[in-house]
Amino acid sequence: MSKYRQLQQIFIDRVEVSQYIGLDTSILFYNKLLESIEKPLKMILLYGKPGTGKSVLINKIYHDAKDKRNVFLVSTPIQDEIEFIKKLYTFLLPESTMPEDISYNRFIDICDALKDRKHITVLLDEAQLYPSSMMEKIRLISDTRVIKFVVSLHKTEKEDLIAKEHFQSRIWETIELKNGTFHDTQMYVQKKLIQQNYFEIANMFKKSSIKLIYKFTKGNYREINKLIFTLFEIYDYYEQNKPSKISGSYIKDKYIEMSALKLGYINA
Ligand SMILES: Nc1ncnc2c1ncn2[C@@H]1O[C@H](COP(=O)(O)OP(=O)(O)OP(=O)(O)O)[C@@H](O)[C@H]1O
Numbered sequence: 001m002s003k004y005r006q007l008q009q010i011f012i013d014r015v016e017v018s019q020y021i022g023l024d025t026s027i028l029f030y031n032k033l034l035e036s037i038e039k040p041l042k043m044i045l046l047y048g049k050p051g052t053g054k055s056v057l058i059n060k061i062y063h064d065a066k067d068k069r070n071v072f073l074v075s076t077p078i079q080d081e082i083e084f085i086k087k088l089y090t091f092l093l094p095e096s097t098m099p100e101d102i103s104y105n106r107f108i109d110i111c112d113a114l115k116d117r118k119h120i121t122v123l124l125d126e127a128q129l130y131p132s133s134m135m136e137k138i139r140l141i142s143d144t145r146v147i148k149f150v151v152s153l154h155k156t157e158k159e160d161l162i163a164k165e166h167f168q169s170r171i172w173e174t175i176e177l178k179n180g181t182f183h184d185t186q187m188y189v190q191k192k193l194i195q196q197n198y199f200e201i202a203n204m205f206k207k208s209s210i211k212l213i214y215k216f217t218k219g220n221y222r223e224i225n226k227l228i229f230t231l232f233e234i235y236d237y238y239e240q241n242k243p244s245k246i247s248g249s250y251i252k253d254k255y256i257e258m259s260a261l262k263l264g265y266i267n268a
């Protein structure tokens with residue numbers, strides 16, 4: 001694989017703990033979420049626009065806290081109610097045999113019986129995909145205080161959920177994930193490259209390049225990934241066809257603009 005093709009791979013969207021980068025903003029949210037998990041809350045709502053790093057954060061927390069704090073993760077929503085309840089059961093009572101007639105009502109009774117004796121935290125990613133009848137049940141399970149839920153969803157869905165009357169009176173804490181700052185953008189691009197030992201390439205992104213990248217992506221990690229992926233696609237093309245065009249020790253603004261054009265951030 002050519003050099004720029006390899007570099008492109010680094011900027012493919014990936015929710016992988018080994019590639020987590022502790023940016024100022026992500027550390028802030030990480031600590032915030034961990035603090036909330038320690039509090040006596042029933043539910044925590046984590047929301048933010050697509051690409052702000054919700055899944056990355058949730059996976060990192062899961063990875064770091066699962067042994068110490070009894071934390072479990074459901075990455076993809078389980079649509080079937082019984083399957084979902086069974087999953088919660090295995091989280092809560094991994095050692096015991098599941099009753100054959102397990103149902104939502106039965107599970108509530110089990111939780112009630114465990115009150116004050118057992119506490120686990122369940123992280124639910126992509127929670128906007130749960131039907132509202134399921135969300136209601138999730139909330140009722142959280143009322144037993146045996147399971148605390150961290151509900152992660154897209155920003156627009158938050159308004160819908162909070163708007164529902166039954167969610168208003170509850171003990172909630174909300175954390176909104178935001179795009180990265182200029183500084184986060186700079187650290188993100190450079191650390192991602194350095195993580196894979198591309199020190200020279202990392203140095204080619206001067207402050208002016210980062211300024212442009214920030215301008216086009218507004219610090220949204222998914223957008224940064226897309227922009228740089230496209231940038232390396234252009235570099236790959238020139239390397240194969242006209243290497244003189246990409247000589248030099250820094251990334252030319254022109255190519256960042258071409259990438260932005262290709263992705264539709266700007267019009268010709
Ligand atoms: N702290 C971080 N360290 C490393 N990569 C990150 C970090 N934050 C975000 N990313 C990158 O940004 C991409 C998008 O993040 P993520 O998938 O977590 O967004 P999301 O908020 O869950 O979006 P959606 O709402 O669409 O599910 C990830 O695939 C990853 O490449």
Ligand SMILES: [Mg+2]
Pocket residue numbers: 054055056125126
């Ligand atoms: Mg996600």
